[in-house]
Amino acid sequence: xxxxxxxxxxxxxxxxxxxxxxxxxxxxxxxxxxxxxxxxxxxxxxxxxxxxxxxxxxxxxxxxxxxxxxxxxxxx
Amino acid sequence: xxxxxxxxxxxxxxxxxxxxxxxxxxxxxxxxxxxxxxxxxxxxxxxxxxxxxxxxxxxxxxxxxxxxxxxxxxxxxxxxxxxxxxxxxxxxxxxxxxxxxxxxxxxxxxxxxxxxxxxxxxxxxxxxxxxxxxxxxxxxxxxxxxxxxxxxxxxxxxxxxxxxxxxxxxxxxxxxxxxxxxxxxxxxxxxxxxxxxxxxxxxxxxxxxxxxxxxxxxxxxxxxxxxxxxxxxxxxxxxxxxxxxxxxxxxxxxxxxxxxxxxxxxxxxxxxxxxxxxxxxxxxxxxxxxxxxxxxxxxxxxxxxxxxxxxxxxxxxxxxxxxxxxxxxxxxxxxxxxxxxxxxxxxxxxxxxxxxxxxxxxxxxxxxxxxxxxxxxxxxxxxxxxxxxxxxxxxxxxxxxxxxxxxxxxxxxxxxxxxxxxxxxxxxxxxxxxxxxxxxxxxxxxxxxxxxxxxxxxxxxxxxxxxxxxxxxxxxxxxxxxxxxxxxxxxxxxxxxxxxxxxxxxxxxxxxxxxxxxxxxxxxxxxxxxxxxxxxxxxxxxxxxxxxxxxxxxxxxxxxxxxxxxxxx
Numbered sequence: 001x002x003x004x005x006x007x008x009x010x011x012x013x014x015x016x017x018x019x020x021x022x023x024x025x026x027x028x029x030x031x032x033x034x035x036x037x038x039x040x041x042x043x044x045x046x047x048x049x050x051x052x053x054x055x056x057x058x059x060x061x062x063x064x065x066x067x068x069x070x071x072x073x074x075x076x
Numbered sequence: 077x078x079x080x081x082x083x084x085x086x087x088x089x090x091x092x093x094x095x096x097x098x099x100x101x102x103x104x105x106x107x108x109x110x111x112x113x114x115x116x117x118x119x120x121x122x123x124x125x126x127x128x129x130x131x132x133x134x135x136x137x138x139x140x141x142x143x144x145x146x147x148x149x150x151x152x153x154x155x156x157x158x159x160x161x162x163x164x165x166x167x168x169x170x171x172x173x174x175x176x177x178x179x180x181x182x183x184x185x186x187x188x189x190x191x192x193x194x195x196x197x198x199x200x201x202x203x204x205x206x207x208x209x210x211x212x213x214x215x216x217x218x219x220x221x222x223x224x225x226x227x228x229x230x231x232x233x234x235x236x237x238x239x240x241x242x243x244x245x246x247x248x249x250x251x252x253x254x255x256x257x258x259x260x261x262x263x264x265x266x267x268x269x270x271x272x273x274x275x276x277x278x279x280x281x282x283x284x285x286x287x288x289x290x291x292x293x294x295x296x297x298x299x300x301x302x303x304x305x306x307x308x309x310x311x312x313x314x315x316x317x318x319x320x321x322x323x324x325x326x327x328x329x330x331x332x333x334x335x336x337x338x339x340x341x342x343x344x345x346x347x348x349x350x351x352x353x354x355x356x357x358x359x360x361x362x363x364x365x366x367x368x369x370x371x372x373x374x375x376x377x378x379x380x381x382x383x384x385x386x387x388x389x390x391x392x393x394x395x396x397x398x399x400x401x402x403x404x405x406x407x408x409x410x411x412x413x414x415x416x417x418x419x420x421x422x423x424x425x426x427x428x429x430x431x432x433x434x435x436x437x438x439x440x441x442x443x444x445x446x447x448x449x450x451x452x453x454x455x456x457x458x459x460x461x462x463x464x465x466x467x468x469x470x471x472x473x474x475x476x477x478x479x480x481x482x483x484x485x486x487x488x489x490x491x492x493x494x495x496x497x498x499x500x501x502x503x504x505x506x507x508x509x510x511x512x513x514x515x516x517x518x519x520x521x522x523x524x525x526x527x528x529x530x531x532x533x534x535x536x537x538x539x540x541x542x543x544x545x546x547x548x549x550x551x552x553x554x555x556x557x558x559x560x561x562x563x564x565x566x567x568x569x570x571x572x573x574x575x576x577x578x579x580x581x582x583x584x585x586x587x588x589x590x591x592x593x594x595x596x597x598x599x600x601x602x603x604x605x606x607x608x609x610x611x612x613x614x615x616x617x618x619x620x621x622x623x624x625x626x627x628x629x630x631x632x633x634x635x636x637x638x639x640x641x642x643x644x645x
Binding site: 010027030031033035043044045046048049050053056057058062064065066067 | 167196278279392493501
C-alpha cells in the first residue's frame with residue numbers, strides 16, 4: 001500500500017518509493033540515508049501535526065510534518 | 077605546520093577523540109551542529125608538531141548548509157584527514173567517507189564507539205574494510221581511550237583511498253556492497269537506554285518525561301546553587317574576606333572618594349556585601365558569591381543534558397510550540413543556552429537555517445530570556461516574598477516571549493522551516509569531557525563577567541559622586557515614575573543594566589521597593605535592552621540594520637509592558 005510516512009503507525013515499516021520535492025530536499029534527506037529503495041520504520045509521531053520520527057538503518061531522524069508528507073513509502 | 081583534520085557526521089564522538097588527541101579543553105556535545113565554530117589543538121608526532129582541527133560535523137560534502145560549506149572549505153586546506161565513523165551506524169557514515177575518499181587526500185578512518193558494537197550486535201571485519209577502502213582503519217573508543225595510541229601510530233600510514241564512483245546512486249551501491257561484505261548483524265539486545273529513548277519521544281510518555289526533566293533541572297540547579305552559596309561562598313566572604321575589607325575600610329576612611337569607590341557606603345557603620353556597592357565589597361560578592369554558584373550549577377545540568385542526547389528529543393516535543401513563534405523545535409537549544417548567558421545563546425542562533433529565524437530567536441532571546449546571572453539576582457531579591465512572587469516575574473517573561481513571538485511570526489514575511497534533526501541514542505556522558513566543558517564555560521563566565529561587574533560598580537560610583545544620576549533621573553523621571561511607577565533612583569539601575577543585568581538587579585536592593593515595584597523593575601530590567609556583551613554579539617550576528625530594528629522592538633516592548641504592568645498589578 002502506498003502511503004506517506006505520516007500515515008504509518010509507530011512500529012510499521014515501509015520501503016521509500018518516492019520523495020516529492022526538489023533537488024534540495026532530496027539531497028538533504030539523502031545525506032541521512034533517506035532515499036528511494038531504503039526501508040524505514042516509524043518510531044513515533046506527535047500531537048497536532050508535530051514531527052515524525054523514523055528509523056533508517058541505525059539512525060533515528062525527526063522530520064517536520066510537511067516534509068514527512070512528501071516521503072512516500074510502500075507499506076510492508 | 078602539517079594540518080590534520082577531524083571530520084565526520086555529527087554525534088560520532090568526534091570532539092571526545094579530539095580532546096584525547098590534543099589534551100586541549102574543548103566543548104563536546106551530543107546534538108547536531110554544535111561545532112559550528114571549529115576548535116584547534118596541537119599534537120606532537122615524533123619530532124614534528126602538527127595542528128589538529130575539529131571540523132563541524134556534517135553528513136555530506138554537498139555544501140547545502142552553512143556547516144557543510146565551512147567543512148568543505150576547511151577540507152581544502154587539510155593535509156591529512158581523520159574520518160571518524162560511528163561503527164554502530166556504518167552504512168550512513170560511509171556515505172561521507174566515500175565522498176572524502178573521492179577527493180584524493182591522505183585519510184585514516186576511525187571506527188568510534190567500538191565498545192558499543194558488541195551489545196548492538198554489530199560485527200565489523202576491520203581488515204576487510206581496510207582492503208575495500210584502501211586506507212588504514214582503526215577501531216577506537218573515545219571514552220575509554222582505547223585505540224587512540226594505535227591511531228596516532230598509524231597517522232603516517234594515511235593515504236589516498238582506492239575507491240571511485242560517479243553518481244550518488246553509484247556511491248550508495250558501492251556502500252551497500254561494502255557493508256554487505258564487512259558487516260555482520262546479529263540479534264541486538266534492546267538496552268534500557270534504547271527503551272528510554274523511545275519513551276521520551278512518544279507524546280504520551282515523552283511529554284510527562286520532559287516536564288519531569290525540566291522540573292528536576294530547575295530543582296537541581298537551585299539546590300546546587302543554594303548549597304554552594306549557603307555553605308561555601310557566604311561563609312568564605314563573611315569569615316575570611318569581611319575582616320580584610322573592614323581593615324581596608326578603616327584605613328581608607330579619611331579618603332572619602334577612594335573609600336566610596338572601593339568599599340562603598342557603610343550600612344549602620346558596617347560593610348554590607350549586598351548593599352554597600354564598592355568594588356571590593358558588592359563588586360566581588362555579586363559575581364562570585366551570588367551568581368557563580370548558579371552559573372556553575374546551570375552549566376553542569378545543561379552539559380549533562382547535551383551530552384546524554386536529551387536535547388534533540390526536547391526539540392521534537394517542543395516543535396509545535398516553537399512553530400507558534402515562527403521557529404522550529406531545534407531553536408529551543410539557543411533559548412536554553414541563553415538561560416545560562418545570552419552571549420552563547422546568541423551565538424547558537426547560527427544553527428538556524430534562515431535570516432528570519434535568526435532574527436526572531438535573537439529578539440526573543442535578548443528580550444525575554446533572562447540569563448542565569450540575572451535569574452540568580454532576581455531569585456535573591458524577589459524570592460524573599462516567596463515562590464509566587466518569582467512565578468509572577470518569570471511567568472510575565474514567558475508571556476512576553478510567547479506574545480511577542482506570535483506577533484513577529486505574523487508580521488514578518490516567510491514561514492518557519494521544518495525540523496530535520498538526527499535523534500542520537502542516549503549515551504552516558506563521559507564525565508571527563510563533561511567537567512572539562514563545564515569548567516570552560518565557568519572560566520569563560522569569570523573572564524568575561526567579573527571585569528564587567530567591577531567596571532559597572534566603578535561607573536555607578538562615579539555617576540553618583542558627580543551627581544550624573546540625579547541629572548539623568550530628572551529627565552527620565554516622567555517615564556520611570558509615572559509610566560513604570562518606580563522611584564526616580566531606579567534610573568541608575570536601568571543605566572547600569574546596559575552593562576550588566578546582575579549588578580542592575582542588585583542596585584534595586586537598597587531602594588526599598590515594594591513587591592509590585594520589584595516585579596515591574598525586574599521585568600523591565602530583563603526586557604528593555606540586552607547587556608553590552610550580548611548587544612555586541614548580536615550586532616555581529618544580525619548586522620547593524622536588523623539590530624536597529626531589534627532595538628526599536630525592545631524599547632517599544634519595554635515601554636508597553638512596563639506601563640501595562642503598572643496599571644494591572
